[in-house]
Amino acid sequence: REYDLTLRADRDSNHVQWYYFYVAGTRAGVPYTFNLTNFVKPKSLYNTGLRPLLYSTCSVQASGIGWRRAGTRVAYYRSGTRYTLTFTVTFDHDNDRCFFAHCYPYTFTDAQMFIAGLQADKARTGTFTRATLCRSLAGNAVEVLCISDPPLPPPSIAPNAPPPDTGGKECILLTSRVHPGETQASWSMQGALDFLTSDTPEAKRLRSRFVVYVVPMLNPDGVIDGHYRCSLAGQDLNRLWDNPDPNRNPEIFNVKELVRRLSTVGLRFFCDFHGHSVKRHAFMYGCEPPREHRRGNLYPEIAGGAAGVFPKMLSEMCEAFSLPDCDFKVQKSKNTTGRVVVSREFCIQDSYTFEVSFLGGTVGSDLVHFNLKDLQDLGKQFTRALQRYLPAPDGEEPYEPASPSLDARSSPASGSLPTRGLQIPDLNSESDGEDKAGGEGSSNASSTERDIEEEDEDLEDPSPTNATNEDPANEGATNEDASEEALTKDGSEGLVMDQTSVATMRLAASGAAGQGVGFG
Numbered sequence: 192r193e194y195d196l197t198l199r200a201d202r203d204s205n206h207v208q209w210y211y212f213y214v215a216g217t218r219a220g221v222p223y224t225f226n227l228t229n230f231v232k233p234k235s236l237y238n239t240g241l242r243p244l245l246y247s248t249c250s251v252q253a254s255g256i257g258w259r260r261a262g263t264r265v266a267y268y269r270s271g272t273r274y275t276l277t278f279t280v281t282f283d284h285d286n287d288r289c290f291f292a293h294c295y296p297y298t299f300t301d302a303q304m305f306i307a308g309l310q311a312d313k314a315r316t317g318t319f320t321r322a323t324l325c326r327s328l329a330g331n332a333v334e335v336l337c338i339s340d341p342p343l344p345p346p347s348i349a350p351n352a353p354p355p356d357t358g359g360k361e362c363i364l365l366t367s368r369v370h371p372g373e374t375q376a377s378w379s380m381q382g383a384l385d386f387l388t389s390d391t392p393e394a395k396r397l398r399s400r401f402v403v404y405v406v407p408m409l410n411p412d413g414v415i416d417g418h419y420r421c422s423l424a425g426q427d428l429n430r431l432w433d434n435p436d437p438n439r440n441p442e443i444f445n446v447k448e449l450v451r452r453l454s455t456v457g458l459r460f461f462c463d464f465h466g467h468s469v470k471r472h473a474f475m476y477g478c479e480p481p482r483e484h485r486r487g488n489l490y491p492e493i494a495g496g497a498a499g500v501f502p503k504m505l506s507e508m509c510e511a512f513s514l515p516d517c518d519f520k521v522q523k524s525k526n527t528t529g530r531v532v533v534s535r536e537f538c539i540q541d542s543y544t545f546e547v548s549f550l551g552g553t554v555g556s557d558l559v560h561f562n563l564k565d566l567q568d569l570g571k572q573f574t575r576a577l578q579r580y581l582p583a584p585d586g587e588e589p590y591e592p593a594s595p596s597l598d599a600r601s602s603p604a605s606g607s608l609p610t611r612g613l614q615i616p617d618l619n620s621e622s623d624g625e626d627k628a629g630g631e632g633s634s635n636a637s638s639t640e641r642d643i644e645e646e647d648e649d650l651e652d653p654s655p656t657n658a659t660n661e662d663p664a665n666e667g668a669t670n671e672d673a674s675e676e677a678l679t680k681d682g683s684e685g686l687v688m689d690q691t692s693v694a695t696m697r698l699a700a701s702g703a704a705g706q707g708v709g710f711g
Contacts, residue, residue: 192221192224194226195226196212196228198210199229201413203421204426204427206419208419210227210292210293211292211293213289213290213291214291215289217282217288217289221282223279224264224277225277227276228270228274229273230267230275230276234468234469235276235468236468236469236548237267238266238267239471240551242260243262243278244291244295245259245261245280246289247283248288250284253284258292263278264277266278293549294466295375297377298414299408302407309384309388318342318387319339319342320343321337324348324445324446327412327422327441327442329423333411335404335406336407337404338402340398340399348445348452352452355452361400361402361459362401362402362456363402363403363404363459363460363461364403364404364406364461364462365406366405366462367380367407367464368380368410368414369409369410369428370413371414372419372420375566377408377464378567379567380405380464381567382566382568382569382573383573384570385570387403387574397577397578400581401459406449409428409442411442422440428440428442429463432447433536443529447532450537454539460541460577461533461539462544463529463544465545467546470516471516471550471552471553472551472552473511473545473548474513474546476517476519476543476544477498477499477530477541479520496519498540498543499517501576501577505572505576508579509573510553511551511554511561511565512572528544530542530543545573
């Protein structure tokens with residue numbers, strides 16, 4: 192049986208590159224082929240090993256197995272002026288309801304519930320304060336967490352407000368989810384928050400020396416509306432940092448104002464968490480200073496000079512992080528992105544984008560998909576490395592880069608992601624469901640190729656519009672977009688496919704954020 196689904200673009204834009212839908216009325220043992228059309232990007236990790244995610248309601252009830260990789264005969268190819276993803280799945284249960292996703296879903300509600308859980312934890316609640324930085328275009332809360340020992344009040348960005356109270360400490364600012372479809376960014380940020388609010392000696396040292404500000408979901412409207420790349424106004428918010436409109440882009444306008452306020456008391460480090468749809472591994476983009484501002488390179492053996500020291504150190508601590516995939520050259524098209532504006536306008540040397548692949552990375556000799564634990568571990572390792580990198584307290588040795596010949600992906604490191612011993616599979620194999628990736632091609636692209644891939648990525652995430660507000664974890668969520676469903680039925684097989692653009696600005700804006708709406 193074969194079904195075609197046409198993906199809807201982000202509202203008022205041309206971005207289409209992700210999906211999240213369910214099918215119902217399945218028959219066990221019957222192969223089903225799904226053709227997802229209307230993708231816009233010419234490159235895809237599906238041709239180098241990425242496989243769709245599947246969540247079977249019956250499997251969860253029978254064995255507790257949730258999201259897993261599935262699909263055979265996976266291919267991504269040009270179809271007219273757009274691109275199509277095709278894959279075949281054989282279901283294990285009759286009359287099952289199965290969800291398919293491009294990456295592990297992470298909703299606005301998920302973020303709210305996670306933060307509420309931190310507040311309810313007596314051991315963690317004293318490590319941070321929580322406030323609404325601003326309201327989005329649709330009225331949703333853009334929250335900021337202020338993490339420190341002792342806890343400090345969140346900063347005010349109101350006109351004429353006094354400078355932030357940081358207790359004399361320097362500041363760190365981490366942001367995430369400016370691009371709604373890059374859900375792995377939220378999972379990694381969740382891992383970072385888990386570490387930052389923990390009682391480990393490393394987390395305590397970091398909180399005692401710095402104030403860490405975190406904006407976990409910078410584009411809640413896009414997440415709630417099921418977008419891949421854009422805001423509710425159809426704009427890529429990560430291209431508006433140079434001159435954000437306070438009325439049309441309140442999220443970026445206010446977080447930039449936060450940067451401005453923090454820079455007056457000492458902003459030491461900035462990083463925006465993203466997902467990458469073309470490259471493998473986790474890696475970073477940094478900012479070499481403009482040529483006219485260069486005053487000699489203290490680290491000539493390190494790519495990126497001073498800006499490359501933190502990524503190099505992270506590569507020594509985390510096997511899933513790829514130093515060769517990092518890039519520090521700034522293209523003209525990136526001049527209005529967060530990391531570049533923060534670096535140049537506020538003179539912050541350590542200003543980065545942290546990228547996590549939709550596929551995965553090399554662990555030992557195997558290429559594997561990142562699972563949920565991997566994504567969260569990446570965030571934890573990132574913040575562990577941050578504690579090690581930033582100025583050392585009395586009696587502790589400061590960080591010094593190791594030999595530049597280190598290859599993080601081939602050398603074992605403590606704290607690296609676990610090796611699962613998976614082998615690269617045959618993409619045409621009929622086997623299904625294992626958490627492994629495959630494909631050919633070196634991840635060590637030339638600098639020209641890396642530039643092209645970064646350009647494609649940041650202008651990228653152009654897409655999907657297939658989200659559904661029927662989350663396996665929120666079966667009670669209501670769907671107010673029934674009239675807009677792309678619904679396909681095959682009466683002979685009883686299979687129903689539902690691809691909805693997630694309902695709901697009106698629910699979230701009316702205070703129903705806890706209803707499970709907003710699946711990005």
